[in-house]
Amino acid sequence: MVQIPNTPTSADVARLAGVSRATVSYVLNNTSAVRISEPTRRRVHEAARELGYVPHAAARSLRAGHSRMVLMPAPAIPAGPLYSGFLNELQQALGRLDYTVVQYGTDGSRGDEAARAWAELRPVAVLVPGAELGPQGVQVLKRSGARAVVTLGPVRVDGAHALLTDHDAVGHCAGAHLHAVGRRRIGVVVPRDAGLEFYSRPRLAGVREALRGTDAVATELPLAYTEASAARLAAQWRESGLDAVFAYNDEYAMLLMRALQDEGLRVPEDVAVIGADDLMLGRLLRPRLSTVHIDLPSGRDLAELVDRAVRDPGGRPEVHIVLGASVVRREST
Amino acid sequence: MVQIPNTPTSADVARLAGVSRATVSYVLNNTSAVRISEPTRRRVHEAARELGYVPHAAARSLRAGHSRMVLMPAPAIPAGPLYSGFLNELQQALGRLDYTVVQYGTDGSRGDEAARAWAELRPVAVLVPGAELGPQGVQVLKRSGARAVVTLGPVRVDGAHALLTDHDAVGHCAGAHLHAVGRRRIGVVVPRDAGLEFYSRPRLAGVREALRGTDAVATELPLAYTEASAARLAAQWRESGLDAVFAYNDEYAMLLMRALQDEGLRVPEDVAVIGADDLMLGRLLRPRLSTVHIDLPSGRDLAELVDRAVRDPGGRPEVHIVLGASVVRREST
DNA sequence: TTGAAAGCGTTACCAG
DNA sequence: CTGGTAACGCTTTCAA
Numbered sequence: 001m002v003q004i005p006n007t008p009t010s011a012d013v014a015r016l017a018g019v020s021r022a023t024v025s026y027v028l029n030n031t032s033a034v035r036i037s038e039p040t041r042r043r044v045h046e047a048a049r050e051l052g053y054v055p056h057a058a059a060r061s062l063r064a065g066h067s068r069m070v071l072m073p074a075p076a077i078p079a080g081p082l083y084s085g086f087l088n089e090l091q092q093a094l095g096r097l098d099y100t101v102v103q104y105g106t107d108g109s110r111g112d113e114a115a116r117a118w119a120e121l122r123p124v125a126v127l128v129p130g131a132e133l134g135p136q137g138v139q140v141l142k143r144s145g146a147r148a149v150v151t152l153g154p155v156r157v158d159g160a161h162a163l164l165t166d167h168d169a170v171g172h173c174a175g176a177h178l179h180a181v182g183r184r185r186i187g188v189v190v191p192r193d194a195g196l197e198f199y200s201r202p203r204l205a206g207v208r209e210a211l212r213g214t215d216a217v218a219t220e221l222p223l224a225y226t227e228a229s230a231a232r233l234a235a236q237w238r239e240s241g242l243d244a245v246f247a248y249n250d251e252y253a254m255l256l257m258r259a260l261q262d263e264g265l266r267v268p269e270d271v272a273v274i275g276a277d278d279l280m281l282g283r284l285l286r287p288r289l290s291t292v293h294i295d296l297p298s299g300r301d302l303a304e305l306v307d308r309a310v311r312d313p314g315g316r317p318e319v320h321i322v323l324g325a326s327v328v329r330r331e332s333t
Numbered sequence: 334m335v336q337i338p339n340t341p342t343s344a345d346v347a348r349l350a351g352v353s354r355a356t357v358s359y360v361l362n363n364t365s366a367v368r369i370s371e372p373t374r375r376r377v378h379e380a381a382r383e384l385g386y387v388p389h390a391a392a393r394s395l396r397a398g399h400s401r402m403v404l405m406p407a408p409a410i411p412a413g414p415l416y417s418g419f420l421n422e423l424q425q426a427l428g429r430l431d432y433t434v435v436q437y438g439t440d441g442s443r444g445d446e447a448a449r450a451w452a453e454l455r456p457v458a459v460l461v462p463g464a465e466l467g468p469q470g471v472q473v474l475k476r477s478g479a480r481a482v483v484t485l486g487p488v489r490v491d492g493a494h495a496l497l498t499d500h501d502a503v504g505h506c507a508g509a510h511l512h513a514v515g516r517r518r519i520g521v522v523v524p525r526d527a528g529l530e531f532y533s534r535p536r537l538a539g540v541r542e543a544l545r546g547t548d549a550v551a552t553e554l555p556l557a558y559t560e561a562s563a564a565r566l567a568a569q570w571r572e573s574g575l576d577a578v579f580a581y582n583d584e585y586a587m588l589l590m591r592a593l594q595d596e597g598l599r600v601p602e603d604v605a606v607i608g609a610d611d612l613m614l615g616r617l618l619r620p621r622l623s624t625v626h627i628d629l630p631s632g633r634d635l636a637e638l639v640d641r642a643v644r645d646p647g648g649r650p651e652v653h654i655v656l657g658a659s660v661v662r663r664e665s666t
Numbered sequence: 667t668t669g670a671a672a673g674c675g676t677t678a679c680c681a682g
Numbered sequence: 683c684t685g686g687t688a689a690c691g692c693t694t695t696c697a698a
Contacts, residue, residue, distance in 0.1 A: 059675035078417035101438025
């Protein structure tokens with residue numbers, strides 16, 4: 001019985017194959033600069049397989065001085081289907097470009113403090129959704145070797161590439177639509193649930209923007225994602241005099257629409273309701289839910305941006321406005 | 334102007350503080366075994382701050398011979414709210430135990446092949462949801478230093494701790510309930526969408542199990558998550574003679590229920606419908622959706638299992654049956 | 667209290 | 683074609 005080392009290193013492989021560590025490295029990375037005889041190659045591969053050798057990424061990247069790890073913070077709030085899908089597409093695309101995507105589990109630290117934790121892994125690129133990263137954090141990351149820092153969110157951060165998710169446009173779309181169909185007293189749902197402010201604030205602002213200079217007016221409507229909260233809101237609806245509502249997204253819209261209907265209000269006759277995200281569920285509601293369809297950037301495009309930025313770290317930060325918004329009118333408005 | 338090195342190392346900090354690298358290490362990790370004078374400590378901290386020094390995790394774990402990284406493959410299919418929530422809870426809990434959770438972006442490789450990629454990172458523990466890991470993969474991971482491999486899925490894998498998600502029980506619950514309310518010709522939705530077989534198969538089997546020895550019979554109903562597919566299924570409903578359906582989960586249930594209603598079928602009079610996952614949306618449907626409530630293991634418990642396994646790598650693999658299932662009867666059955 | 671040096675697993679540069 | 687050897691950044695004995 002062969003003595004199997006606890007966790008085999010390239011030295012173990014070399015010993016078993018009867019060659020030097022360098023040769024092992026050459027064979028396993030099939031370095032083109034050096035020619036190794038076929039029998040030797042076979043012996044090395046055989047030995048590696050027999051020992052179950054797996055190279056040590058840390059040692060490799062320490063030696064190389066860089067890695068191909070793209071780090072993203074894992075979403076701290078359960079991601080919706082829209083964003084999950086986007087994330088997957090992105091991972092696939094980066095994988096095809098030979099990057100390794102790693103989502104760093106949020107350990108409670110926030111913003112620039114978290115950036116330090118990320119920097120310890122020396123990722124070649126960092127992709128930060130949301131708005132939890134300041135210019136300080138970007139500097140920390142770049143100092144520690146990140147060749148690209150890309151933010152995906154409502155604000156531009158100094159030193160980083162920015163994919164501006166223009167949530168104002170979402171609100172603007174909704175507001176303009178509701179105004180166009182003759183509504184004048186427009187409620188805007190603002191989720192009480194933490195972590196959504198970065199999206200709900202701009203959406204509210206966008207509605208206000210769309211209504212500026214008209215005789216319509218927007219009213220902020222705090223709402224938690226519970227039936228009780230929706231019922232409370234619906235109970236006060238008649239006295240509020242609102243004739244329309246932009247419900248933040250389709251899920252909140254479903255929640256609120258149900259509460260309004262239970263209260264005896266007719267949709268859209270008494271209240272027009274519009275959501276956002278264009279989820280399947282909106283098509284299944286009755287009346288069918290009008291919504292703001294959101295176009296996220298394609299994962300492939302974003303992967304290419306990352307790759308470009310990594311190849312040319314000196315380049316000026318790119319700023320793209322992503323997230324196209326367009327109204328899908330169904331029956332609820 | 335001070336010359337700032339490209340990416341500062343502890344040597345740079347030492348130089349700036351006028352001490353040795355060892356001293357820097359002592360101070361920054363405040364090693365209790367060695368006492369460093371207060372002025373020196375201050376100088377070191379100052380220097381580190383000024384340079385924006387961030388330790389190099391790879392170098393550290395290379396030297397230490399181990400890390401505190403818990404690796405999970407990132408879900409390849411968009412995770413539902415149930416699972417996302419569980420994941421977040423788990424990350425928090427592991428974070429509190431001072432582990433760093435990292436989700437490894439699926440790069441297309443599957444199963445034991447993927448295990449090799451994970452092993453390169455030398456995680457101290459690996460947590461694999463689903464069923465994409467064989468005994469081979471477990472061996473690879475353990476050989477390369479993983480002190481705990483935990484699978485969370487329908488099957489037990491040799492050598493790994495197992496959290497058995499008993500999806501049969503979900504189906505069993507649903508089947509027993511439908512039988513109890515007098516239904517005899519029971520359809521079971523099996524999503525056509527890839528990646529769900531590992532859940533849908535056992536659920537179907539569970540229904541069959543519940544119906545064994547009765548005069549009721551289960552029929553498999555392939556369904557894609559599109560309105561067209563649901564409409565097709567609904568159009569054939571009357572001739573199928575089915576009087577109940579377990580719709581895989583609440584979302585498929587919503588899709589199918591809508592199609593059935595559009596076809597003029599009454600729920601629950603003509604067809605009883607039950608979903609699973611107990612999502613909010615079920616409560617908002619009319620009739621309110623009956624569902625199978627699923628209790629996932631608490632993130633904290635799972636984190637403790639991981640920690641226990643890491644501390645005692647020799648211990649016998651634990652096998653837990655998690656995922657409690659219970660019927661929540663509402664109006665659709 | 668501080669410093670010098672060894673070593674973790676890899677790869678790249680030169681000699682053989 | 684192959685094999686020493688040095689170096690990546692860090693921690694930790696051991697000596698001063």
